[in-house]
Amino acid sequence: MSLIVQKFGGSSVSDAESIKRVAKRIVDTKRAGHDVVVAVSAMGDTTDELTDLAHEISPMPDPREFDMLLTTGERISMALLAMAIKSMGFDARSYTGSQAGMITDSRHGDARIVDVTPVRVREALDQGAIAIVAGFQGFNRDSRDITTLGRGGSDTTAVALAAALKADVCEIYTDVDGVFTADPRMVKKAHKLNHVSSEEMLELAAAGAKVLHIRAVEYARRQNVTLHVRSSFSNDEGTIVYNPDRAKEFEMEDPTIAGVAHDLSEAKITVTGVPDVPGKAAKIFTLVAGQGANIDMIVQNVSAVSTGATDISFTLPKADAAKCMQTLEAHKDEIGFEALRHDDQIGKVSLVGSGMRTNAGVSAQLFEALAEAGINIDLISTSEIRISIVVRADIVPEATRVIHTAFGLDSDSDAVVYAGTGR
Amino acid sequence: MSLIVQKFGGSSVSDAESIKRVAKRIVDTKRAGHDVVVAVSAMGDTTDELTDLAHEISPMPDPREFDMLLTTGERISMALLAMAIKSMGFDARSYTGSQAGMITDSRHGDARIVDVTPVRVREALDQGAIAIVAGFQGFNRDSRDITTLGRGGSDTTAVALAAALKADVCEIYTDVDGVFTADPRMVKKAHKLNHVSSEEMLELAAAGAKVLHIRAVEYARRQNVTLHVRSSFSNDEGTIVYNPDRAKEFEMEDPTIAGVAHDLSEAKITVTGVPDVPGKAAKIFTLVAGQGANIDMIVQNVSAVSTGATDISFTLPKADAAKCMQTLEAHKDEIGFEALRHDDQIGKVSLVGSGMRTNAGVSAQLFEALAEAGINIDLISTSEIRISIVVRADIVPEATRVIHTAFGLDSDSDAVVYAGTGR
Numbered sequence: 001m002s003l004i005v006q007k008f009g010g011s012s013v014s015d016a017e018s019i020k021r022v023a024k025r026i027v028d029t030k031r032a033g034h035d036v037v038v039a040v041s042a043m044g045d046t047t048d049e050l051t052d053l054a055h056e057i058s059p060m061p062d063p064r065e066f067d068m069l070l071t072t073g074e075r076i077s078m079a080l081l082a083m084a085i086k087s088m089g090f091d092a093r094s095y096t097g098s099q100a101g102m103i104t105d106s107r108h109g110d111a112r113i114v115d116v117t118p119v120r121v122r123e124a125l126d127q128g129a130i131a132i133v134a135g136f137q138g139f140n141r142d143s144r145d146i147t148t149l150g151r152g153g154s155d156t157t158a159v160a161l162a163a164a165l166k167a168d169v170c171e172i173y174t175d176v177d178g179v180f181t182a183d184p185r186m187v188k189k190a191h192k193l194n195h196v197s198s199e200e201m202l203e204l205a206a207a208g209a210k211v212l213h214i215r216a217v218e219y220a221r222r223q224n225v226t227l228h229v230r231s232s233f234s235n236d237e238g239t240i241v242y243n244p245d246r247a248k249e250f251e252m253e254d255p256t257i258a259g260v261a262h263d264l265s266e267a268k269i270t271v272t273g274v275p276d277v278p279g280k281a282a283k284i285f286t287l288v289a290g291q292g293a294n295i296d297m298i299v300q301n302v303s304a305v306s307t308g309a310t311d312i313s314f315t316l317p318k319a320d321a322a323k324c325m326q327t328l329e330a331h332k333d334e335i336g337f338e339a340l341r342h343d344d345q346i347g348k349v350s351l352v353g354s355g356m357r358t359n360a361g362v363s364a365q366l367f368e369a370l371a372e373a374g375i376n377i378d379l380i381s382t383s384e385i386r387i388s389i390v391v392r393a394d395i396v397p398e399a400t401r402v403i404h405t406a407f408g409l410d411s412d413s414d415a416v417v418y419a420g421t422g423r
Numbered sequence: 424m425s426l427i428v429q430k431f432g433g434s435s436v437s438d439a440e441s442i443k444r445v446a447k448r449i450v451d452t453k454r455a456g457h458d459v460v461v462a463v464s465a466m467g468d469t470t471d472e473l474t475d476l477a478h479e480i481s482p483m484p485d486p487r488e489f490d491m492l493l494t495t496g497e498r499i500s501m502a503l504l505a506m507a508i509k510s511m512g513f514d515a516r517s518y519t520g521s522q523a524g525m526i527t528d529s530r531h532g533d534a535r536i537v538d539v540t541p542v543r544v545r546e547a548l549d550q551g552a553i554a555i556v557a558g559f560q561g562f563n564r565d566s567r568d569i570t571t572l573g574r575g576g577s578d579t580t581a582v583a584l585a586a587a588l589k590a591d592v593c594e595i596y597t598d599v600d601g602v603f604t605a606d607p608r609m610v611k612k613a614h615k616l617n618h619v620s621s622e623e624m625l626e627l628a629a630a631g632a633k634v635l636h637i638r639a640v641e642y643a644r645r646q647n648v649t650l651h652v653r654s655s656f657s658n659d660e661g662t663i664v665y666n667p668d669r670a671k672e673f674e675m676e677d678p679t680i681a682g683v684a685h686d687l688s689e690a691k692i693t694v695t696g697v698p699d700v701p702g703k704a705a706k707i708f709t710l711v712a713g714q715g716a717n718i719d720m721i722v723q724n725v726s727a728v729s730t731g732a733t734d735i736s737f738t739l740p741k742a743d744a745a746k747c748m749q750t751l752e753a754h755k756d757e758i759g760f761e762a763l764r765h766d767d768q769i770g771k772v773s774l775v776g777s778g779m780r781t782n783a784g785v786s787a788q789l790f791e792a793l794a795e796a797g798i799n800i801d802l803i804s805t806s807e808i809r810i811s812i813v814v815r816a817d818i819v820p821e822a823t824r825v826i827h828t829a830f831g832l833d834s835d836s837d838a839v840v841y842a843g844t845g846r
Contacts, residue, residue, distance in 0.1 A: 016479035050499070056439035057503050058510035065509070068517055069502035072495035076473070079492035080480050086488065087481035094491055099567070120567070144522070144543070 002168035003035040003125070007135065007158035011175055012232040013077050014044035022173075022232065023084035026130060030090055035125045037118075037165060039135040039158035040081055042073025063108035067137075067148045071097065074134035074154075082132045091129035095120055098146065100131075101164075102138030102157065110150035111138055113219075116164035125165075133161060152213025159216050163223035170225050172212065173232035178239030179204070179211050181259035181409040186397050190404065191411035193258065195240040195250045198227075200258040200352050203386045207350035208263025217241065256355030256362070257407045262400050263348040264393055266296060267321040268379070270313040271328065273338025281312060283335055287327050293320035297348070297381040297388065309338070313379060315390060318344050346378065347396035350388040351403055363387055369406035375399050425591035426458040426548070430558065430581035434598055435655040436500050437467035445596075445655065446507035449553060453513055458548045460541075460588060462558040462581035463504055465496025486531035490560075490571045494520065497557035497577075505555045514552035518543055521569065523554075524587075525561030525580065533573035534561055536642075539587035548588075556584060575636025582639050586646035593648050595635065596655035601662030602627070602634050604682035604832040609820050613827065614834035616681065618663040618673045621650075623681040623775050626809045630773030631686025640664065679778030679785070680830045685823050686771040687816055689719060690744040691802070693736040694751065696761025704735060706758055710750050716743035720771070720804040720811065732761070736802060738813060741767050769801065770819035773811040774826055786810055792829035798822050 006026060013019045022040075029036050050069050054061040061069075078094040085092035101117035124131040135154030138147050149156055155172060162170035179201065182190040196204070198221040205214035211229055220227050221243055230238025242250050274280050281300065288295060296315045316324065325342055328335070356362045366387055370377060375398065379390035391399050404410060429449060436442050445463075453459050473492050477484040484492070501517040508515035524540035547554040558577030561570050572579055578595060585593035602624065605613040619627070621644040628637035634652055643650050644666055653661025665673050697703050704723065711718060719738045739747065748765055751758070779785045789810055793800060798821065802813035814822050827833060 016476065019480060053439065053499075053503065054506060057442060057506045060510075061506045062509040062515075065502040065505045065515075065517055069499060069506075072498045072502075075495045075498075076476075076492060079488040079495075080476065082488045083477060083480045083484045083492075086485040087483075092485075092488075094488055 001033045001035065003037070003165060004029055005037045005039065005158050005162040005165070005167045005170045007039045007155060007170070007172050008041065008232060009154060009174060010041040010044050010047070010077075012173055013040060013081065016080070019043075019077070019080050020084050023081055023088060025173075025232070026081075027085060027088050027090050030130055037121055037125070037131045037133065037161055037167070038081065039133050039154055039161060040074060040077050041135045041154040042070075043077045043080075046073040046076065064145055067108045068146050070148055071134065071137040071146050074136055078132045078134045085130055085132075091127070092132055093124045093129050094132040094134070095124075096134050097137035097157075098139035100133040100161070102133075102160065103141050104138035104147045104149065106140040106143055106145070106147065108145075108147055111140070111147035113138060113149070113156065113160050116160050118161060118164050121161070122165065133157065152215040155213050155216035156219055159219045159223065159225050159227070162225045163219070167225070169228050170220065171228045171230060172216075173230060174211060175231065175233065176211060177231045177234065177236060178229045179209070179241070179259070182400055182404050183210075183262065186262065187260070187401050187404050188414045189410035190259075191409070193239045194237070195242055196258050197247065197250075197354055198241050198243050200354055200385060201227075201241045203350070203352040203383065204259060204261045207261035207352060207386065207388060208265070208348065209259070209261040212241070256359055257351065257353035257409065259352055259409065260400050260403050260407075261350045261352060262396050263350070264396060265317060266315040266346065266348060267318045267342065267344035268313055268315050268346045268390065269321060269324060269328075270311060270341040270343070271335075271337045271339075272311045272341065273307070273309045274312055275336050276308050276310045280335060283331075284312060284328065285314075287331055288314070288316070288324050291320060291323045291327055293317070293324050297379055297390065299379045299381065315346070315348065315379070345393045346390050347393040348388055348390050349396060349399045349403060350386055351407065352386045354385050356385050356387070365406060366403060369402055370399065373398065373402045375402065424456050424458065426460070426588060427452055428460045428462065428581050428585040428588070428590045428593045430462045430578060430593070430595050431464065431655060432577060432597060433464040433467050433470070433500075435596055436463060436504065439503070442466075442500070442503050443507050446504055446511060448655070449504075450508060450511050450513050453553055460544055460548070460554045460556065460584055460590070461504065462556050462577055462584060463497060463500050464558045464577040465493075466500045466503075469496040469499065487568055490531045491569050493571055494557065494560040494569050497559055501555045501557045508553055508555075514550070515555055516547045516552050517555040517557070518547075519557050520560035520580075521562035523556040523584070525556075525583065526564050527561035527570045527572065529563040529566055529568070529570065531568075531570055534563070534570035536561060536572070536579065536583050538564075539583050541584060541587050544584070545588065556580065575638040578636050578639035579642055582642045582646065582648050582650070585648045586642070590648070592651050593643065594651045594653060595639075596653060597634060598654065598656065599634060600654045600657065600659060601652045602632070602664070602682070605823055605827050606633075606685065609685065610683070610824050610827050611837045612833035613682075614832070616662050617660070618665055619681050620670065620673075620777055621664050621666050623777055623808060624650075624664045626773070626775040626806065627682060627684045630684035630775060630809065630811060631688070631771065632682070632684040635664070679782055680774065680776035680832065682775055682832065683823050683826050683830075684773045684775060685819050686773070687819060688740060689738045689769065689771060690741045690765065690767035691736055691738050691769045691813065692744060692747060692751075693734060693764040693766070694758075694760045694762075695734045695764065696730070696732045697735055698759050699731050699733045703758060706754075707735060707751065708737075710754060711737075711739070711747050714743060714746045714750055716740070716747050720802055720813065722802045722804065738769070738771065738802070768816045769813050770816040771811055771813050772819060772822045772826060773809055774830065775809045777808045779808050779810070788829060789826060792825055793822065796821065796825045798825065
């Protein structure tokens, strides 16, 4: 018998019928002889509807009250889910973030977990009950106020519970079969990974893979929680995200490449004719950081001897581009650059694989394949186990497929793609 | 400066616009220099919608989870209300039942308040903030579970807060101008009472007056809280419900009659030919009580010497009639009655007034007026300050008007009736 934490997202509990289906799934796990703790998100669009309601009241809702409002969403779904399980003859108890001991700092809307004391959850398990915990929420011990965890909150709740309860596995239920070698919606021949190292999963998530939120993956890696990403629509095994201590178990076949991720959410800003003297780059990125923009790739050309000037390009979330352009423009003379260029029609394609460490030929193979396909690369950046390239947005699908094929990731059959985009 | 508790029902906070209107009203009170604590119900039909959702999941939802579900309704409205007040530049903080220290027993769905420790509410007031408390909910200290107070719950929350905080007055906002001498929807010439004793208010509520829930009136009388029933649609003074200690203040004019209430929610059961021997009535009402039926009036005819048998009639909520009939029928031989008669086309009209104590002529005057109008009385029961009669349901409006006129309660002008039935 093992202790299993299961997380179900909003698309898995969008109405009474789907809540009953999820309840049956939980009961099946319990029947199989396991202890079960569930973290659940708000039903379907509840969070959006509550947000709209708040904005009808005020364009800038008070953060404390906004958290109080949003957390009702998970309370509704967890109560309904517990009712459904009870009606199947199994004991179940729902717990709010505070009842489950999800202690956070006081940053309303984006709180960080500082401690998890699931005393009542443990009691429920000891009494043979299934514990249902509201995802996405916690409470601050000092103010005794309710908080929300922000993006990826429900996944993080599940991982935090799994860590605190020393669960054997944390199952993240989603609307795809697991982690794929590429987005099946873009690459028909993408195939599901049976397992992927948490290190690779981190890079894939950072590179744009949507299936898991990077925050939850980091938490799981730090707390040494094994994740199992699987579909709430089938009973097939999904993808195991394992940590270093279990590497031997999974890396027999020593995979060179885990997959190809793409990201269309970024824009590129290029600062041309920057005097190639110390401190200029620092000045630029200090200004950008001051705007709270999250810089991803940075590339600086070698400076032209003739002019002694250089070009600096960087990518950042599209939403942050405008204010950064304004700030830089405002300091043009100070920095002494020639011009600013902004391009939001770009996309990033990343090849991720721990095998890169020991395999020097990967980048050469990548560029060769792209060259053969006549794909022009704009920017390149690499990490120990990742190569990312920036290309024109409309080229992203082709580039992704080309790389996927070049590294032998194509499966013989086409991947099944579900209707829902989910999560 | 005084401390005022204000209660707003669901019809007063049915959408963003009405929430803003209520917020303005609260802010006006604060501006006038008062400390303000607000008890708020769930928005409009939220509670009904959540109930429907629960029944889609299970015909008999688990009580603990059902309370968890329903209490989200008030959390939504209180958070939105606090946001609205904050957006007007005043400090406001919302508190759940447990945060506000509403400690109850563990009877989910119909919990009783056992203690009120509004520490955080007091803190908020001391810091100059307006405290918004979720009505209808509390929590059980032993199980640490969330509970709901059942019918009249939000009014009771307001009264309990007023008592615990020693508020100067508890304002109950509703969709009528106050307590009327009769239901203005039935009696055009009904007029608003400027004040009524809590004793009379208890009798009026018990006799069917809908404006206040009897449970809240009892709590207010026991805890010596002054109530002010007023309209959330106007700024006019409403009706003060005062306790004995303030009688001198209000009873200069010594009113004989407070008003006429009617009740169409009851049915009548008549057991005919009951052997007139000790213990038969006891047997009957033990059986009825066993069904959890709430008996109102009981009338036993003098037994006919010839037969030595008697008839016993009693009234009870329509909903309880069927099961009581079954139970009595099942024990027919044991009790030895002749027949059971059931009539749900009855109505009760009650005349209430503390002046009755000192004025013997009231009942005579009542029966005379009804006789003149050719109204046939079915049952009669009286208390020290109330006379209730049961008539055919279709006669109730006329009987009410006749009595209202006979005791000089008619006003010169017609009462304003609002669209909403509210609360």
